[in-house]
Amino acid sequence: SLTHLDPISISTIYRWSDLNFGLAALLDNGPGLKTSGFLTHRWTSNGSMNKKGLQDRQKQQMARGLPKQKPIRDVKQVIVVASGKGGVGKSTTAVNLALGLMAIDKSKSVGLLDADIYGPSVPKLMNLKGNPELNDDNRMIPLINYGVPCMSMGFLVQDASPVVWRGLMVMSAIERLLRQVEWGSLDYLVVDMPPGTGDVQLSITQNILIAGAVIVSTPQDVALLDARRGAEMFRKLNVPVLGLVQNMSVFQCPNCHHHTHIFGSNGAKQLAETISVKFLGDVPLHLNIRETSDKGQPIVVSSPDSP
Structure with a gap:
């Protein structure tokens, strides 16, 4: 359970979600399909979910969309x-x-x-x-x-x-x-x-x-x-x-x-x-x-x- 993870582990998971913020936009959200909590949930150090933080994060993800593709130099x-x-x-x-x-x-x-x-x-x-x-x-x-x-x-x-x-x-x-x-x-x-x-x-x-x-x-x-x-x-x-x-x-x-x-x-x-x-x-x-x-x-x- 995520509630038993220590704050460092939770922080690591959350940083990992930053690398995947565009993933949800790639999926065809069919019936019953839900994004993993590893990608969307923000947990506090005592294991409780910060609902406001979750809502803010979702808004940021929607506004940001997919990463901008950049050319490789030269x-x-x-x-x-x-x-x-x-x-x-x-x-x-x-x-x-x-x-x-x-x-x-x-x-x-x-x-x-x-x-x-x-x-x-x-x-x-x-x-x-x-x-x-x-x-x-x-x-x-x-x-x-x-x-x-x-x-x-x-x-x-x-x-x-x-x-x-x-x-x-x-x-x-x-x-x-x-x-x-x-x-x-x-x-x-x-x-x-x-x-x-x-x-x-x-x-x-x-x-x-x-x-x-x-x-x-x-x-x-x-x-x-x-x-x-x-x-x-x-x-x-x-x-x-x-x-x-x-x-x-x-x-x-x-x-x-x-x-x-x-x-x-x-x-x-x-x-x-x-x-x-x-x-x-x-x-x-x-x-x-x-x-x-x-x-x-x-x-x-x-x-x-x-x-």
């Missing part, structure tokens, strides 16, 4: 790569998208931000290790490989160390990754989002200007359901969905060259048609992609002529 366009669930190849897609954008036009500068706090993959995929240095303004300087500056929580923790953090610490880390990195001048910043549609995704999407979102899914139904939820989240937050990528679409036997649709066929393509977004293409389940990714040699670099 970044022209932000493209987020998202997935409804983990394990569908989102990070691999994000890495190759960043490298692909640079390969298409050498004059463009592209950065890569790994926003997956709990499971950062960019250090491995981009073959990067080390701790970012700080400049005179106390801003982190990205690590660079293949001409792409990269920032990831994986640079700040040991390889085998889990990030065991509660929400407030995660939000603080995200804010630092978004606002305290010295990117220089970038035409594109590709953001590898964490999987799902939780607090981190909402915080990122509400607080920065995003040019568009690419959603990655495998063809099976369980992944497509989550991909659809992700697309709807971006639409509610007025972020254009640039399209869907279908990963692990088909497996070709290296011996007999027979094609097998292990996870089903055309699921993401059909979903794209259903929700009226562009289908961006298929990526096969190929041994070479896995091997080169594990070596930190993305397929755009290791096999630039690959279809």
